[in-house]
Amino acid sequence: MKKSEPSEIAPRGTLIIGYGNALRGDDGAGPCIVEWVEQQQWPDVTTLSAHQLFPEMAEQMAQHERVIFVDADAATVDAVGLQPIVEASDRLMAHRCSPGSLVRMARELYGARPAAFLYTIPARCFDVCTTFSPLTRNCVRDACNALTQLLAKS
Amino acid sequence: MSRTIVIDPVTRIEGHAKITIYLNDEGNVRDARFHVTQYRGFEKFCEGRPYTEMPALTARTCGICPISHLMAASKACDAILAVRIPDTAVKLRKIVNLAQIIQSHALSFFHLSSPDLLLGMDAPIEQRNILGLAASHPEMAREGIWLRKFGQQIIEKIAGKRIHPAWTVPGGVSAPLAPETREWILSQLPEGIRIIQRVLEWYKSAYGQFADEIEYFANFPSLFMGLVNEDDSLEHYDGALRVVDDRRRIIADRIPSADYQDYISEYVEPDSYLKSPFYKMMGYPEGIYRVGPLARLNCAERTGAPLSAVELFAFRKLSKGAVLSSFHYHYARLIEILFGFERIEQLLNESDILSEHVRAHAGPNREEGVGISEAPRGMLLHHYKVDRNGLITWANLIIATGHNNLAMNRGIAQAAKHYVKGDKIKEGALNRVEAVIRCYDPCLSCSTHAFGEMPMRVQLIGPEGTLLDEKIRTI
Structure with missing residues (x-):
């Protein structure tokens, strides 16, 4: 476990953070993709699955060269979205963060600047269930393929 | 013309709330009310479920302190089983409960409240948050993260998951402690103790800057309620209830959990989903009492661990009787983190801590069970009734x-009268009124049993009901 000081260990590998509620239909897309990634047993890939993002993740992000967030998003239209994460300048709620605020905390607290991206999975149904809508189900598959290609290049 | 100020939503708390400040004809604050504006109704939809589901079901009340609900629910179910659970199971539950208190206190102090203390109550709102703290005091921010993470790791390593583990069950726990987990936790404790001792030293050197806030942040005589051990030491899982007054005189003691209704009653106000429990012998609303870290330190005579005992000695010097200012909930929280580390170390060094006998098996032998434990924010009580098949027929x-509701209301009225002047809400005054609530670290999603975004709103309303000013914060 890290001590409370900036890491002196060179960051390496990729951290994939999937977040959402697996009991709320399409919102579980992020954790579902993380589960699939874990089954691939790719070298130098670490995963985190969570209901939501929280400040403690900044420390783990600081230990990696690259961080990929995966989240269900009702505003994403009809295909998997990919966007680079820039540091947030907004205020932060203490027990729930944005990817941008975590990137900022990783730099300010641990001196780390991992490359950070966000995959957004289109989501339509947030009912209490463990199944995906057809659109989300297809996009989860597309995101897995995209991750495979991305990680194969590195 | 009387007027009203409303703060809605209240920020940097766990839940969705609104504060209304009423002005009199002279434009001075007449009263203030704290409203909880979310509703869930967990008690009702537990009905008809098997009692064995209650720990897992009620833990879903909250993602911040699910362990606390697991503890109280499991104790209530133990009472329905009418079994004495194995000693090792008790010790393991205590360790996990203390880890929960450590991580929650770290979140409250470092992530929610320390921006006020380190950056100042009047600092720009854009900076007064954990990102501002990370920029200005990175070491403190890292240490807060370390403490919270460590508490959560203890929970995860022992109970299997950080949030909503299914490890605590009626009759004990589902799995014993692994030797390597014991060794790992023991290896990390010195770092935790080092950090919290350093922060305590900082707090003691800094609180003098907040003399005004100490004076006006819910600083009034009240009762205090908490669990204590038979030797009067600090307890968060076992023990019995004690009530002390503002001079720390014991007015009720050794109250068994099952007898709580002889001492506590609940009043419902029309403007809030949060009930107002009160001390029955004094009636409503005079029977105001406080629970949580401040109350626990006021109720206990000693901590039962050496380093925190020294800190409690220093804490006692704040007052000849009970420490009454709710500002010092922060101080009490830090002492409890230190105590938590010490007590976990004591428990991990018990000879039977690795025993594999961690669960007693039985069916329902009683139709009613009460479980009380100390959650981070104070005493948590679960009370169930079951039918002959073990299905829940009633839950409270x-x-x-909720225990702190009357005190929070009186606290914001006191702070508003001191800090709010005129018919506009200045940012510093707004933050101080909110900061009174943050002292209690309320968890509104638990206490009303909340859904969705949980932000805060303050309204200033004149004598004739006119809305004079309104501040809304979305985070």
């Missing part, structure tokens, strides 16, 4: 934040 949950 009294949450720490």
Whole structure:
């Protein structure tokens, strides 16, 4: 476990953070993709699955060269979205963060600047269930393929 | 013309709330009210479920302090089983409960409240948050993260998951402690103790800057309620209830959990989903009492661990009787983190801590069970009734934040009278009124049993009901 000081260990590998509620239909897309990634047993890939993002993740992000967030998003239209994460300048709620605020905390607290991206999975149904809508189900598959290609290049 | 100020939503708390400040004809604050504007109704939809589901079901009340609900629910179910659970199971539950208190206190102090203390109550709102703290005091921010993470790791390593583990069950726990987990936790404790001792030293050197806030942040005589051990030491899982007054005189003691209704009653105000429990012998609203870290330190005579005992000695010097200012909930929280580390170390060094006998098996032998434990924010009470098949027929949950409801209301009225002047809400005044609430670290999603975004709103309303000013914060 890290001590409370900036890491002196060179960051390496990729951290994939999937977040959402697996009991709320399409919102579980992020954790579902993380589960699939874990089954691939790719070298130098670490995963985190969570209901939501929280400040403690900044420390783990600081230990990696690259961080990929995966989240269900009702505003994403009809295909998997990919966007680079820039540091947030907004205020932060203490027990729930944005990817941008975590990137900022990783730099300010641990001196780390991992490359950070966000995959957004289109989501339509947030009912209490463990199944995906057809659109989300297809996009989860597309995101897995995209991750495979991305990680194969590195 | 009387007027009203409304703060809605209240920020940097766990839940969705609104504050209304009423002005009199002279434009001075007449009263203030704290409204909880979310509703869930957990007690009702527990009905008809098997009692064995209650720990897992009620833990879903909250993602911040699910362990606390697991503890109180499991104790209530133990009472329905009418079994004495194995000693090792008790010790393991205590360790996990203390880890929960450590991580929650770290979140409250470092992530929610320390921006006020380190950056100042009047600092620009854009900076007064954990990102501002990370920029200005990175070491403190890292240490807060370390403490919270460590508490959560203890929970994860022992109970299997950080949030909503299914490890605590009626009759004990589902799995014993692994030797390597014991060794790992023991290896990390010195770092935790080093950090919290350093922060305590900082707090003691800094609180003098907040003399005004100490004076006006819910600083009034009240009762205090908490669990204590038979030797009067600090307890968060076992023990019996004690009530002390503002001079720390014991007015009720050794109250068994099952007898709580002889001492506590609940009043419902029309403007809030949060009930107002009160001390029955003094009636409503005079029977105001406080629970949580400040109350626990006021109720206990000693901590039962050496380093925190020294800190409690220093804490006692704040007052000849009970420490009454709710500002010092922060101080008490830090002492409890230190105590938590010490007590976990003591428990991990017990000879039977690795025993594999961690669960007693039985069916329902009683139709009713009460479980009380100390959650981070104070005393948590679960009370269930079951039918002959073990299905829940009635449930009552009294949450720490509910116990503190009357005190929070009186506290914001006191602060508003001191800090709010005129018919506009200045940012510093707004933050101080909110900061009174943050002292209690209320968990509104637990206490009303919340859904969705949980932000805060303050309204200033004149004598004739006119809305004079309104501030809304979305985070």
